[in-house]
Amino acid sequence: MIKVERLKKTVGPDRTPVLKDISFQMETGEMIGLIGASGSGKSLMMGCLAMKERWDGGKLLIDGEDMMNPSGKRTIKREWAYLEQNPTLNVNRTALKNVLIGQASQTPWWRMVTGMVRSDDYMGAMDTIEHLGLLDKAHRKAGELSGGEKQRIAIARALVHGAKVILADEPVMGLDPGSAEHVLKTLKSLCEEERLTVITVIPIELAEKFCTRIIGLADGQIVVDVTGRRLTHGEKARL
Numbered sequence: 001m002i003k004v005e006r007l008k009k010t011v012g013p014d015r016t017p018v019l020k021d022i023s024f025q026m027e028t029g030e031m032i033g034l035i036g037a038s039g040s041g042k043s044l045m046m047g048c049l050a051m052k053e054r055w056d057g058g059k060l061l062i063d064g065e066d067m068m069n070p071s072g073k074r075t076i077k078r079e080w081a082y083l084e085q086n087p088t089l090n091v092n093r094t095a096l097k098n099v100l101i102g103q104a105s106q107t108p109w110w111r112m113v114t115g116m117v118r119s120d121d122y123m124g125a126m127d128t129i130e131h132l133g134l135l136d137k138a139h140r141k142a143g144e145l146s147g148g149e150k151q152r153i154a155i156a157r158a159l160v161h162g163a164k165v166i167l168a169d170e171p172v173m174g175l176d177p178g179s180a181e182h183v184l185k186t187l188k189s190l191c192e193e194e195r196l197t198v199i200t201v202i203p204i205e206l207a208e209k210f211c212t213r214i215i216g217l218a219d220g221q222i223v224v225d226v227t228g229r230r231l232t233h234g235e236k237a238r239l
């Protein structure tokens with residue numbers, strides 16, 4: 001179980017508090033939709049969870065173990081994948097190569113430079129690409145893929161490199177509704193079948209449709225924390 005206890009985050013020279021006191025727990029296999037008005041701190045919270053942003057207070061625990069130390073933070077950076085809105089793929093390399101070589105933070109430098117891979121790794125990557133429904137695109141250059149396909153290749157890359165948790169900040173922004181649904185269905189099935197844990201910033205109506213749990217932020221606090229379902233008017237009014 002992942003536990004966030006009293007996360008605080010301030011920004012700017014005057015240390016304006018954005019995240020004031022955020023506490024929640026995540027179980028393996030959950031798909032959490034993070035919602036809230038623009039500026040409520042969703043991206044900052046994702047950055048803190050990914051250990052990309054400095055915490056100004058609070059703790060992150062995994063199965064009771066405090067991760068707020070250099071080795072804990074390294075483990076999170078290695079095992080938790082941060083999926084950006086526009087995935088950073090090498091557009092001149094094939095989808096398969098992008099999956100195999102991974103992101104700079106996950107991959108040994110020699111593999112980044114030489115592109116060398118073992119045959120087991122090759123088959124593992126092909127299996128994952130197939131699982132995500134992109135086998136016919138494996139040998140296409142990443143630059144030729146659609147936005148949704150790029151996002152699914154980024155998911156495959158995270159899985160191949162052993163991600164246990166995926167943090168996805170607006171992964172379907174700018175995608176057409178069909179592609180957005182495909183990406184979210186993919187993430188959901190990975191939660192159900194592979195026991196991946198996902199936390200994603202997405203619009204309310206998509207959170208209601210795809211997430212097993214919805215967390216809403218307002219005024220630096222969690223104001224909604226419910227199982228995935230249509231939100232009531234009262235719950236929406238709190239956001």
Ligand SMILES: Nc1ncnc2c1ncn2[C@@H]1O[C@H](COP(=O)(O)OP(=O)(O)OP(=O)(O)O)[C@@H](O)[C@H]1O
Nearest residue numbers: 011012013018036037038039040041042043044045
């Ligand atoms: N590095 C920074 N320096 C100063 N202020 C910042 C910094 N990063 C974020 N902020 C401020 O913190 C607040 C929360 O930002 P954040 O990007 O987390 O919001 P958000 O909920 O993701 O918004 P949106 O839905 O518009 O993307 C905003 O007011 C933003 O201007």
